[in-house]
Amino acid sequence: MTQAQLKKSSRIQQRNRSLILDAALEVFSQHGYRGTTLDQIAERAGLSKPNILYYFEGKEEIHVTLLNQLMETWLDPLVTLDPEGDPLSEILNYVQRKLDMAHELPRQSRLFAGEILQGAPRMGPHLEAGLKPLFDEKCALIQIWMDAGHLRPVDPRHLIFSIWATTQHYADFASQVDVLLQGEPQPQQGAEDYLVTLFTRLLKP
Template identity: 65%
Template sequence: MSPTARPRSRIQLRNRELILDAALEVFSQHGFRGATLDQIAEGAGLSKPNLLYYFPSKEEVHKALLTGLLDTWLDPLRAMDPKGDPLHEIMAYARRKLDLARDYPRESRLFANEILQGAPRMRDAIEGDLRRLVAEKAQVLTRWMDEGRIARVDPVHLIFSIWALTQHYADFDVQVRAVLGPGHDPFAEAGRFIETLFIRLLNPVR
């Protein structure tokens, strides 16, 4: 019987967690093609046959990671409140995205690697849940623009720009820190810059 066909024991839950954490490290460093089950098993401290008891293939491990990651990635945008103050809601969204980049750099790199490969394992989710959520929030942004509460810009590209500016600090962390040099807090400085940039861009009175 498959371990997913009955309630999992504490040991099984712990082993799945060990496998997924090790897989996240391996996939974020080597990408899907470069990662191996042997590397994941070694990182988890388990034998390869033990790993295969929980996940029958590398594809299944990767799929489990991406499924959990997509919800993590969508939650900050879902939290944008249509009834809130526009500038506050947009800035709060940008801060949540920057916090994700700071706290989940491996997940950000995993997502970036998947996209760079053409999203073969995430295309349905991107063209489904993600596209619908962006369209929904773009309508909210457009309404705020129509009401004169924020300056008029392309709402979808506004969301893209927030993604680009925040995820850069995870995906290119080594470059950012090398250029800034010692004594800098990239995420604190980025937060101040991004807030200044978007407030000036979106302030309806210029």
């Protein structure tokens, strides 16, 4: 096989893997891990089931691959909480980024929520090794800001939980939000305005 043929083959493989992962993300986010089959993923991707199994050993490997890709993206807004920044602005920027992700990556949010609701059977190690140290680090930073009088004192852990809950709600319960906000001209802007007001009033000294 020539170098050009190898490159073409590699591009086709990359394209097919991308097709499979995008199709799987759609199906997993709709039906959950247990409700998803390889046949559904294959149909969505426009590939045969044997083609799927050429690239992945099975449904679990596809699911784990998606979750691994998701974790870095999901944690990045928390990672970038800047110790040198203005504390209230840093928190509000974090809220904004999480809300943007709920709007732009709803399937990924539902994929993550589905895994957690099942008891994190595949994500447990990531939560322990990746999320927990980061969570503890940022809670300690927020506590330092509060002790210095830059933020009103609240429990930093539950503050972060509430940010997750109020932002990811717009992705995880999108069908309900769409029905209840039917006719709303700018639902994203309304959510942003409300959450900025909520957390500003909670945290401003």
